[in-house]
Amino acid sequence: MSANTPTRTATTYPPEAIEAMLAAIQFDAQGLVPAIAQQHDTGEVLMVAWMDRNAVRESMRTGRVSYWSRSRQAPWRKGDTSGHIQTLVDLRVDCDGDTLLALVEQAGVACHTGRHNCFFRAIRGNALEAIAPVVVDMDKLSRD
Secondary structure (H helix, E strand, C coil), X not given: CCXXXXXXXXXXXXXXXXXXXXXXXXXXXXXXXEEEEEECCCCCEEEEEEECHHHHHHHHHHCECEEEECCCCEEEECCCCCXXXXXXXXXXXXXXXXXXXXXXXXXXXXXXXXXXXXXXXXXXXXXXXXXXXXXXXXXXCCCC
């Protein structure tokens, strides 16, 4: 099995569950809500992105995690261009309804830099340093 093949069956939800989730979410003035993607079995925080109503609906309906790209102003289904997909295991909303937690099975890398997660920089000594290696040369892939 390749690193980009999900090892877990996606969780999908029926329409009434999707509508219940959408009713609980407090979208901001732009119609967005932050979504934290976390590896379901290790707890590793992979990335933070944004979802609109359609991204929430699509993620819950298909089990493939989708987002809203603020830079492109367009829907973005993780992995469509790179093959580094996120399979939805569980979608949770916080106590205030203003942040989502997507528990995922990450196939490949989560970060567009080719690192396993987006949180690869930290202060070491008095300098900001990259503390995780590039795993995949993303210049050889279309970015997502």
